[in-house]
Amino acid sequence: MKVKRIMANTATEDLDKAEAFYGRILGLERLMDHGWFRTYGSDERMRVQVSFGAEGGSGTEVPDLSIEVDDLETALARFEEANVPIEYGPVSEPWGVRRFYVRDPFGKLVNILQHE
Template sequence: MAVKRIVSNFAVDDIAKVRAFYEDVLGLDCVMDHGWIATFAAESQNVMPQVSFATEGGSGTPVPDLSIEVDDLEDMLARVKEAGIGIEYGPAVEPWGVKRFYVRDPAGRLLNILCHG
C-alpha cells in the first residue's frame, strides 16, 4: 500500500473568488469542478505526497495553512502585487535556505509562497 496523493480541503463561502485567485494569480489548473467543490493542480511533476505539522511558521511567523513552492519567486511576487494582494510577511531569505513571502487567499487562508535556492 502506498499513499499516492494528499489533498487539502478547505471550507469556503465563494468558490468563484477562490478560483480566480488560484487560477489567475497562482496559475493553477482547475482539474475538477462539481460546483460545490473545485480542485486545483499544477502540471504533474513527480512529487511526493507531503504533510507538515508545526508549532510556528519559522522566523517567528504563524503556521501557514498551505506552503506553495514555485520556480520563480520574483515572478509570483509581481503577480500577487499586480493583483493588489497584500503581503503579510516577507519577501525574506530564510536561514534554512528558502526565499518566501506570505499572502492570504480570498478565503483568508495564510499561504507560504516559497522557492528553494
C-alpha cells in the first residue's frame, strides 16, 4: 500500500472564513465545493508528510499546520493587510527557514515558512 494524499480537515459552520483566509489571503484555489465541504489547494507537487513534535522550535508551540510559500514577505504583507495578528516572527531560524505564526479563523496555529 502507498499513501497518496493527506488532507487536513477542520470543522466549521462558516465556510466563508476558510475562503477569506485560505483562498484570498493565501491564494489557494477552491478545488472542490459540495456546499457543506470545501477543499482548497494548488497545482504544486508536494511530498506526503505528517509531522509530530514536542515543541515548534525556538520554544514555540507546535503549529497545527505548516504552509511553505515561495515569498514569505508577500505572505506577511497579505496577513498584515487583512489585520490577522502575527503571533510569532517573522524570524530566520537556525535550521534554515524564515517563518511566522498566525491563527486561522478556526483557532488553528499556522506556521507560514520559506526555506532560506
